Amino acid sequence: MIPYGRQEITQADIDAVVEVLRSDFLTQGPMVPRFEQAVVQHVNAKYAVAVNSATSALHIACLALGLGPGDWLWTSPITFVASANCGLYCGARVDFVDIDSRTYNLCSKALERKLQQAEREGRLPKILVPVHLCGQPCDMAAIHKLSQRYGFKIIEDASHAIGGKYHGEFIGNGHYSDITIFSFHPVKIITTGEGGMALTNNAELANRMALLRSHGITREPSQMTHASDGPWYYQQIDLGFNYRMTELQAALGVSQMNRLDQYVAQRHVLARRYDGLLANLPVITPWQLPDSYSGLHLYVIRLQPDKNGKSHKQVFESLREQGIGVNLHYIPVHTQPYYLKMGFKSGDFPEAERYYAEAISLPMYSGLSEVQQDQVVAALSKAVAA
Numbered sequence: 001m002i003p004y005g006r007q008e009i010t011q012a013d014i015d016a017v018v019e020v021l022r023s024d025f026l027t028q029g030p031m032v033p034r035f036e037q038a039v040v041q042h043v044n045a046k047y048a049v050a051v052n053s054a055t056s057a058l059h060i061a062c063l064a065l066g067l068g069p070g071d072w073l074w075t076s077p078i079t080f081v082a083s084a085n086c087g088l089y090c091g092a093r094v095d096f097v098d099i100d101s102r103t104y105n106l107c108s109k110a111l112e113r114k115l116q117q118a119e120r121e122g123r124l125p126k127i128l129v130p131v132h133l134c135g136q137p138c139d140m141a142a143i144h145k146l147s148q149r150y151g152f153k154i155i156e157d158a159s160h161a162i163g164g165k166y167h168g169e170f171i172g173n174g175h176y177s178d179i180t181i182f183s184f185h186p187v188k189i190i191t192t193g194e195g196g197m198a199l200t201n202n203a204e205l206a207n208r209m210a211l212l213r214s215h216g217i218t219r220e221p222s223q224m225t226h227a228s229d230g231p232w233y234y235q236q237i238d239l240g241f242n243y244r245m246t247e248l249q250a251a252l253g254v255s256q257m258n259r260l261d262q263y264v265a266q267r268h269v270l271a272r273r274y275d276g277l278l279a280n281l282p283v284i285t286p287w288q289l290p291d292s293y294s295g296l297h298l299y300v301i302r303l304q305p306d307k308n309g310k311s312h313k314q315v316f317e318s319l320r321e322q323g324i325g326v327n328l329h330y331i332p333v334h335t336q337p338y339y340l341k342m343g344f345k346s347g348d349f350p351e352a353e354r355y356y357a358e359a360i361s362l363p364m365y366s367g368l369s370e371v372q373q374d375q376v377v378a379a380l381s382k383a384v385a386a
């Protein structure tokens with residue numbers, strides 16, 4: 001089976017992890033700060049907090065921004081459930097903004113309309129989580145402008161987008177948001193096994209997230225309520241978690257960061273090749289937002305139901321039977337049973353639901369060979385043939 005995504009692990013990665021295994025620290029040593037610095041310097045942000053997953057990063061980002069009961073968090077229905085669940089963890093309520101039909105990202109026009117209505121009804125969101133689906137940046141300039149008019153905070157879910165650029169600058173630099181999140185799950189662009197990171201240019205937010213990562217405990221005298229009792233002393237000043245990343249993970253991350261730009265460039269070569277090979281098939285290939293450079297975590301095609309003899313499910317099943325590990329990103333979150341129980345219904349976000357009925361993620365990862373890519377295209381040609 002050719003998977004839709006997979007990690008690449010080199011000898012340098014293995015050596016870096018083994019070196020940590022032989023060192024004094026498996027956790028809370030020098031590698032986590034080194035990994036944070038590597039990412040911060042690459043994307044040109046000020047502060048980073050590495051954690052054990054992007055889900056944890058989303059959670060502490062919401063808490064650091066003060067999300068709580070009575071508040072609303074809005075995100076895209078076409079995302080992994082974690083982008084929405086982080087709001088529920090904080091006791092807030094969640095709502096969605098329908099997607100743009102070309103980028104499949106949260107639509108800034110739909111956002112504006114929904115904000116106007118929410119203002120009239122007195123239920124404006126506290127936090128918006130735009131998700132850079134497939135690595136393609138959202139329309140951040142427009143979203144940022146709306147945040148200033150309506151007073152909400154922005155957490156970019158850039159789980160798909162490390163190494164991508166918006167208006168010539170790396171995603172994660174925080175020009176249009178309060179916090180940006182990256183994921184290092186093995187199917188993403190670089191990996192630490194499991195892992196995530198929250199980036200910000202705000203020192204206070206960075207400090208709060210660092211506290212929340214580790215039980216809300218500080219050893220920093222300036223953060224304590226009174227003078228230290230002695231060299232053993234620490235204080236718990238907030239209710240945090242154990243969301244720490246291990247030293248082994250961070251060492252792998254530092255090593256993978258050396259190849260980030262190369263990985264994204266390889267994904268672009270593959271995407272251009274797919275664009276050409278698929279040009280004569282009855283499918284819609286990805287559209288690129290002008291003045292942006294996608295991280296290209298995913299290459300999503302859409303079937304054109306009126307031009308295909310086969311249904312979406314038939315094409316999908318045929319590809320799987322032919323050994324192509326296609327996937328579907330994502331099932332609209334509001335149609336998940338847990339969300340239906342909150343009152344969401346099928347039909348609430350029609351553009352997202354139409355996308356779900358047509359989308360297929362083709363294999364896309366830096367180690368995918370041209371031969372394998374040709375196999376994918378041949379299998380797809382066969383699958384869509386009536």
Ligand SMILES: *Cc1c(COP(=O)(O)O)cnc(C)c1O
Nearest residue numbers: 053054055080082159183185195
């Ligand atoms: C993968 C992913 C997450 C969660 O990442 P983890 O590191 O697995 O917790 C969140 N949002 C999006 C859009 C993702 O793709």
